[in-house]
Amino acid sequence: MTVLALDIGGTKFAVARVAADGTFLDRAEHPVGQSPTATLRGLVADFAGPGLTGVGIGSAGPIDAAAGTVSPINIPRWRDFPLVATVRRFVPGVPVSLAGDAQCMALGEWWRGGRTSSSLLGIVVSTGVGGGLVIDGRPWTGRTGNAGHIGHVIVDPGGEPCVCGARGCLETIASGPGMVRWALAQGWTLAAGRPDARALTAAARGGARIPLAAFHRTAAALATAILNTAAVLDVRDVVIGGGVSAAGDLLLDPLRDTITERAGMPYLRDLRISATTLDRDAGLHGAAALALLAAGEPLREPS
Numbered sequence: 656m657t658v659l660a661l662d663i664g665g666t667k668f669a670v671a672r673v674a675a676d677g678t679f680l681d682r683a684e685h686p687v688g689q690s691p692t693a694t695l696r697g698l699v700a701d702f703a704g705p706g707l708t709g710v711g712i713g714s715a716g717p718i719d720a721a722a723g724t725v726s727p728i729n730i731p732r733w734r735d736f737p738l739v740a741t742v743r744r745f746v747p748g749v750p751v752s753l754a755g756d757a758q759c760m761a762l763g764e765w766w767r768g769g770r771t772s773s774s775l776l777g778i779v780v781s782t783g784v785g786g787g788l789v790i791d792g793r794p795w796t797g798r799t800g801n802a803g804h805i806g807h808v809i810v811d812p813g814g815e816p817c818v819c820g821a822r823g824c825l826e827t828i829a830s831g832p833g834m835v836r837w838a839l840a841q842g843w844t845l846a847a848g849r850p851d852a853r854a855l856t857a858a859a860r861g862g863a864r865i866p867l868a869a870f871h872r873t874a875a876a877l878a879t880a881i882l883n884t885a886a887v888l889d890v891r892d893v894v895i896g897g898g899v900s901a902a903g904d905l906l907l908d909p910l911r912d913t914i915t916e917r918a919g920m921p922y923l924r925d926l927r928i929s930a931t932t933l934d935r936d937a938g939l940h941g942a943a944a945l946a947l948l949a950a951g952e953p954l955r956e957p958s
């Protein structure tokens with residue numbers, strides 16, 4: 656049994672043929688290009704072949720899983736783009752499944768990331784903050800396909816307006832741009848170069864006061880959102896991925912400390928917070944898992 660996994664990012668598309676045990680048979684990656692639809696057609700044509708059981712797609716959002724459409728922010732030509740219907744035309748007769756990229760990251764980390772628990776919360780901290788859930792060994796996508804979207808958990812009701820229309824969402828604080836905005840407002844200056852998340856991380860690593868405080872503030876906001884989510888869902892593992900997570904212990908140490916300090920209920924005291932182990936491949940593994948589940952193939956339990 657072989658499935659095709661597609662990872663639709665804002666700047667590049669990745670594709671892999673994946674065996675039922677999760678092994679990548681081959682893979683490729685392409686920049687989105689002038690015509691995203693042509694790029695997609697080319698990738699699928701190169702990899703699809705006889706014996707394909709299904710296609711799983713993880714896509715940058717917003718997505719509408721029920722309608723099978725996507726509107727990735729960085730691909731302006733795709734607004735309410737019928738991604739599922741389009742891929743179906745490229746591979747007639749093969750079932751196609753779609754989920755958000757952060758949901759695929761969570762599913763991939765749960766399946767192939769060496770975790771041992773039945774339930775996991777995956778969080779992608781990048782230019783935005785996304786998330787996905789695996790509950791009792793199944794991806795949990797919710798009524799509209801948006802379950803796990805932890806970036807819009809409100810952690811500061813009087814806080815900054817969020818792009819979503821609410822105020823004080825986790826994303827306003829913990830995203831790369833949110834952290835940089837706050838640090839600059841506190842008086843952080845950079846001798847040379849662009850003040851972005853990468854520069855902020857380097858400065859924090861060098862011991863600079865404001866950048867370090869920005870990481871502590873992000874850790875505190877993440878801790879609030881994670882503890883509230885875990886209190887409701889009783890997950891054991893929390894996996895952090897995305898560009899900002901490359902800061903590693905700079906983010907994870909204060910996050911773990913804050914969670915230990917604040918956790919009340921016994922089932923929240925043994926939350927395991929870890930960084931992604933699959934990195935960019937997590938999304939492809941998750942997309943493959945989607946296709947396997949849709950084909951009725953049970954995912955091997957992590958062992």
Ligand SMILES: [Zn+2]
Pocket residue numbers: 806807817818819820821824826
């Ligand atoms: Zn929001």
